[in-house]
Amino acid sequence: MISNINKNNEDGKSWRDDLRKGPWTPIEDAILIEQVKKCGEGNWSLIQKNSELRRNGKSCRLRWLNHLRPDLKKGPFSEEEEKLIGDLHAKIGNKWALMATEVPGRSDNDIKNFWNTRMKKRLREYPPQITVQEAQHFSSSPFYSVLASCYPKNNLSVELPSNISAANPPPNHNQKQPNQNYYSSSSSSCTNNNASFILPLAPMSPYCKSSGLLNDVVMEGNALCRKGKSKMDAAIVIVREEEELADKRKIIEEGEEPPLPPVGTSKEEETTTIIATQSSSHQLISTEKNDNGGCNNNKEALNNSMPQMDDELLSILKNCPIYSPVRKWYKVDDDEDFPDDDDDGFESW
DNA sequence: AAGCAGAGCAACCGCACTTGT
């Protein structure tokens, strides 16, 4: 094999400074396979040095792991693989490499792409869910009206459709469909809850602490409500509150206080559950109405603080940019409802 | 037939971690 290491191009640069990018050719693949046989898998810089490949070591590794490995499985994902990936994602989030070790024959990139395309599609078809109780509680809170005014119209669809009530649930909405909602498959509190039915929530609940920008807004709001404390201060306060709540919950669980009434003993005590699938943390939040623990306390603190929300915060929130409207999640196939400025339950501008 | 939009996929980029010196 001819070594090109000392070859220069017309600009005087080493050919290695002129590395190729883009799709791999069959010839490059053949060279890479040959070099992996010679040098062994993992010595990517050595492979690059020893071969004529005008690819960097990272690129060689990627190509090998994602396409040339002999144990790679090609073709569509089986139902078992889908379920496995869904379960793994529910457990470990976006740890694609880790997931790849559990799904034989699939690369992390395969799994990532699979998740980002087909599972997102499925998410659109079967969006995250919120119970009626949570929807009612949320939509009645002052925070909701402010938040709703900031979100794209129709994109904060926790308002109850007029034809739907707890006594009149939408068909099949509390039935887990095949291949549905793998992102929540670890959420026993979801599948075990006794809520009469569940509704889609989009795009996220403000009660969830992993909401990124929205969380910043919440923290800023709390900071303002706490009379001038900074966002960091507010975050510290929230963390302390959560720690206190965790302590309380621990006390309750250890039996030092009377146990909570069983979930679902009455309609008023129905479990409320929010499945939040945001970011990589993939958090599950489950609260009970009579429970002081978990996010509920934050929720109550949030609601309690809302009436005191001052004009400054309202001004900030009101000035959030408007994006293109998004149809209601629960009306996937109903274009008549989109866009609809008159009957959307949102504040007008 | 042409144009467009969306889905799927391959590959790149930047950051973090590990290892060797």
Add this chain to the structure above:
DNA sequence: TACAAGTGCGGTTGCTCTGCT
């Protein structure tokens, strides 16, 4: 201990294909 090189990982981009109008 500090630094550099190598490697791995997750997010993102951009290309190609396909179906629809």
